[in-house]
Amino acid sequence: MTEAIPVHFFARQPAADELIDRFGRKLTYLRISVTDRCNMRCDYCRPAPDAYKAEPHTQILRYEEIERIVRVAAGLGVTKLRLTGGEPLVRRDFPLLVEKLANIPGIIDLSMTTNATLLGKYAHDLALAGLGRINISIDSLNSLRFRKLTGGELAPVLAGIEAAKAAGLLPIKLNTVLMRGINAGDEHSEVAELIDFAAANHATIRFIELMPMKQGMDWEQHYISIDEVLQRDDVRARVDVDASLETGNTAARYLPLKNGSGEVGFIMPMSERFCEGCNRLRLTSDGGLRSCLPADHQLNLRDLIRSGGSDEDISAVFLRSAMIKPEIGLYDFDAGSQKRSMIHIGG
Numbered sequence: 001m002t003e004a005i006p007v008h009f010f011a012r013q014p015a016a017d018e019l020i021d022r023f024g025r026k027l028t029y030l031r032i033s034v035t036d037r038c039n040m041r042c043d044y045c046r047p048a049p050d051a052y053k054a055e056p057h058t059q060i061l062r063y064e065e066i067e068r069i070v071r072v073a074a075g076l077g078v079t080k081l082r083l084t085g086g087e088p089l090v091r092r093d094f095p096l097l098v099e100k101l102a103n104i105p106g107i108i109d110l111s112m113t114t115n116a117t118l119l120g121k122y123a124h125d126l127a128l129a130g131l132g133r134i135n136i137s138i139d140s141l142n143s144l145r146f147r148k149l150t151g152g153e154l155a156p157v158l159a160g161i162e163a164a165k166a167a168g169l170l171p172i173k174l175n176t177v178l179m180r181g182i183n184a185g186d187e188h189s190e191v192a193e194l195i196d197f198a199a200a201n202h203a204t205i206r207f208i209e210l211m212p213m214k215q216g217m218d219w220e221q222h223y224i225s226i227d228e229v230l231q232r233d234d235v236r237a238r239v240d241v242d243a244s245l246e247t248g249n250t251a252a253r254y255l256p257l258k259n260g261s262g263e264v265g266f267i268m269p270m271s272e273r274f275c276e277g278c279n280r281l282r283l284t285s286d287g288g289l290r291s292c293l294p295a296d297h298q299l300n301l302r303d304l305i306r307s308g309g310s311d312e313d314i315s316a317v318f319l320r321s322a323m324i325k326p327e328i329g330l331y332d333f334d335a336g337s338q339k340r341s342m343i344h345i346g347g
Contacts, residue, residue, distance in 0.1 A: 017076065019281075023276075026279060027281055031281070034083055034084070034285060035085045035091045037085070040115050042150050067101065070104055079108050084346040085285075087117070094126075095122065112135070113134075114134065120156065124163075133170065138175070141190060145190075161201060174201075175208060176194055176206070195235070195264055199257065199259075204254075207265070210222055210224070211269050238259075239257060243256055278329075281325075285346065287302025287305070290345065292326050293329055
């Protein structure tokens with residue numbers, strides 16, 4: 001549900017110089033979806049064609065609108081940005097947006113999540129524009145399985161990883177969503193192979209528990225917990241599972257590799273919530289400011305801006321979003337709760 005915000009409502013609200021929610025969490029991280037379009041169709045993200053409808057281009061935030069929103073957010077203490085989609089690189093002139101955001105005072109960490117299929121073309125330009133780091137989604141190293149999962153080809157992704165390394169978009173993090181019977185579980189597991197691949201490429205891999213974030217997906221059939229994955233002999237041979245999980249102001253928990261060449265991250269939204277340390281807000285491609293990934297309530301910045309809202313009005317929307325951020329996110333994709341799939345929210 002997107003809530004329209006009358007311009008006059010927020011003009012009377014007090015100003016503030018930082019975003020702190022009702023539970024004392026300081027919100028310094030904004031994830032920005034620049035498009036709800038993608039050149040892949042990953043099983044856990046994009047609904048079936050008959051249920052998927054991209055927003056009209058006129059409803060998507062323009063680059064100058066995103067820049068303005070980020071300038072206001074930076075004035076409220078936001079220091080970290082991650083650009084997402086859909087696939088951000090399908091948006092025309094995307095490096096120009098990166099350059100705009102990289103030059104905003106107060107922004108000290110600018111990164112992107114991508115499927116890497118177009119990185120071979122854009123990695124150098126992104127680095128020159130000021131992009132600092134990159135996360136790459138890769139759910140399989142088997143070409144046939146990769147095609148079945150994503151509808152795309154693995155070779156351009158591997159080339160994109162090489163291009164990111166050559167351009168200095170470091171450190172590289174690789175994200176893998178675990179799905180029982182597909183890339184995880186007894187005879188299907190690629191976890192050990194992906195750990196070795198990441199280490200060979202001087203990257204950190206992060207395994208993510210599957211979430212019910214898409215219409216029509218049999219989530220329970222494919223869900224596998226991180227705890228089950230860590231019981232595998234081939235994983236325990238590589239990962240020091242007896243070490244203390246390294247935590248921080250992040251969704252991932254990290255364990256060191258036994259050979260000392262790095263670490264492996266685990267993101268456990270279903271089995272071990274990390275809500276107590278959540279420091280993020282999300283801006284959807286159509287201008288919704290969302291305080292919690294699985295909570296559909298969001299505030300409409302696009303219409304506020306296009307109806308003449310001031311920077312103070314935008315600031316007030318951020319403050320309200322902080323105040324309505326729930327203590328705990330509930331992943332329950334059904335008729336009574338979440339309505340938007342991941343591709344419409346931003347990865």
